[in-house]
Amino acid sequence: MTFQNPVFIPGPTNMPEAVRQACYMPTIDHRSPIFGKILHPCLDGVRQVLKSDSAHIYIFPSTGTGGWETALTNTLCKGDKVLAARNGMFSHRWIDMCQRHGLDVQVVETPWGKGIPTDTYQEILKADKSHTIKVVLATHNETATGVKSDIAAVRAALDAAGHPALLFVDGVSSIASMDFRFDEWGVDVAVTGSQKGFMLPAGLAIVGFSDKAVAAAATADLARTFFDIRDMQKGYDANAFPYTPPVGLMNGLKLSLDMLLDEGIDNVIARHTRIATGVRHAVSAWGLDLCAASPDLYSDTVSAIRTPDGFNATDIVTHAADVYDVAFGVGLGEVAGKVFRIGHLGSLTDVMMLSGIATAEMCMVDLGLDIKLGSGVAAAQEFYRSDHARAKKNAP
Numbered sequence: 360m361t362f363q364n365p366v367f368i369p370g371p372t373n374m375p376e377a378v379r380q381a382c383y384m385p386t387i388d389h390r391s392p393i394f395g396k397i398l399h400p401c402l403d404g405v406r407q408v409l410k411s412d413s414a415h416i417y418i419f420p421s422t423g424t425g426g427w428e429t430a431l432t433n434t435l436c437k438g439d440k441v442l443a444a445r446n447g448m449f450s451h452r453w454i455d456m457c458q459r460h461g462l463d464v465q466v467v468e469t470p471w472g473k474g475i476p477t478d479t480y481q482e483i484l485k486a487d488k489s490h491t492i493k494v495v496l497a498t499h500n501e502t503a504t505g506v507k508s509d510i511a512a513v514r515a516a517l518d519a520a521g522h523p524a525l526l527f528v529d530g531v532s533s534i535a536s537m538d539f540r541f542d543e544w545g546v547d548v549a550v551t552g553s554q555k556g557f558m559l560p561a562g563l564a565i566v567g568f569s570d571k572a573v574a575a576a577a578t579a580d581l582a583r584t585f586f587d588i589r590d591m592q593k594g595y596d597a598n599a600f601p602y603t604p605p606v607g608l609m610n611g612l613k614l615s616l617d618m619l620l621d622e623g624i625d626n627v628i629a630r631h632t633r634i635a636t637g638v639r640h641a642v643s644a645w646g647l648d649l650c651a652a653s654p655d656l657y658s659d660t661v662s663a664i665r666t667p668d669g670f671n672a673t674d675i676v677t678h679a680a681d682v683y684d685v686a687f688g689v690g691l692g693e694v695a696g697k698v699f700r701i702g703h704l705g706s707l708t709d710v711m712m713l714s715g716i717a718t719a720e721m722c723m724v725d726l727g728l729d730i731k732l733g734s735g736v737a738a739a740q741e742f743y744r745s746d747h748a749r750a751k752k753n754a755p
């Protein structure tokens with residue numbers, strides 16, 4: 360058992376050493392002005408990562424799931440109607456949470472491997488003349504299937520229908536690693552967590568609210584105390600939380616935001632695209648297919664790879680852990696046993712990725728799949744070389 364190897368799961372992601380060190384700090388008085396020096400840069404940095412000028416940022420001691428609950432309970436009333444597509448495990452869980460909160464969810468069942476059917480959203484919204492639908496949910500990146508949905512198209516569907524529903528986006532596995540535009544897409548609530556693109560341990564729910572979503576908190580009647588954004592805002596106004604903040608994690612977030620913004624958020628996105636494209640070249644060299652049905656849906660943070668019929672994809676994950684001390688992701692829900700997942704987000708380089716591709720290859724050969732050692736690695740190497748050469752040629 361070794362801790363030397365990177366993980367290739369789609370969260371929690373690898374942590375830069377400096378970020379780990381930043382989380383490890385002495386106790387401070389969280390009601391002193393020192394805390395404000397950690398809090399406010401975090402709020403400002405997250406806003407920049409979301410590409411927003413004015414989003415209200417709230418950070419709770421929780422995870423992405425708590426971010427979903429923050430979104431729902433602060434804006435909705437019992438029995439309110441919500442529109443959602445189910446195309447993977449995470450959209451499924453968000454729908455389940457809505458139902459358990461007594462919301463009336465209109466579920467658009469969507470094949471796993473496909474994205475949000477925005478045409479169907481538009482028809483439903485157009486037909487909802489009395490505007491009973493209060494919120495439209497969109498899972499930007501389905502981590503279970505490696506499928507990206509088109510959030511700009513969801514916004515366009517709302518606008519084409521002239522519908523005033525709020526747009527809530529689960530960006531847990533996309534924000535800080537894939538293109539995300541809070542203002543441009545007219546997002547009302549964006550949800551994420553600390554342990555994916557932000558390269559931190561789990562422990563923070565990070566959400567952005569539009570003015571319209573904040574205003575909804577005045578009339579929302581779903582029960583909330585811990586996740587009440589009004590209490591949180593009052594805390595922030597006094598450089599504090601309504602309870603004890605996770606200071607070390609937030610100090611880590613402050614540094615990870617500095618690192619992301621120093622690299623440049625568009626460069627971070629381009630790095631994820633490059634690394635992911637290399638993985639996809641490897642997958643096609645292996646003669647395998649992605650769960651995502653077409654290239655426009657390919658996720659740049661996780662690839663769910665289908666294995667041949669009759670082969671249990673989970674065996675690859677178990678074998679990699681047992682023999683090579685390397686973590687890949689198993690298939691979840693409907694695609695359990697049919698896919699294995701390679702996570703490629705967060706603190707990751709081409710070189711790290713090549714080691715992950717090489718390990719996946721060894722496992723598949725060990726388990727008898729008809730794959731040539733080195734085939735995927737070579738395909739990814741060729742791509743990374745050519746992409747760097749291209750970038751160099753185009754440099755100013």
Ligand SMILES: *Cc1c(COP(=O)(O)O)cnc(C)c1O
Binds near residue numbers: 370422424425501502
């Ligand atoms: C990881 C993930 C979640 C759940 O986040 P937790 O931090 O585990 O609560 C929700 N949605 C998506 C898309 C995710 O990838």
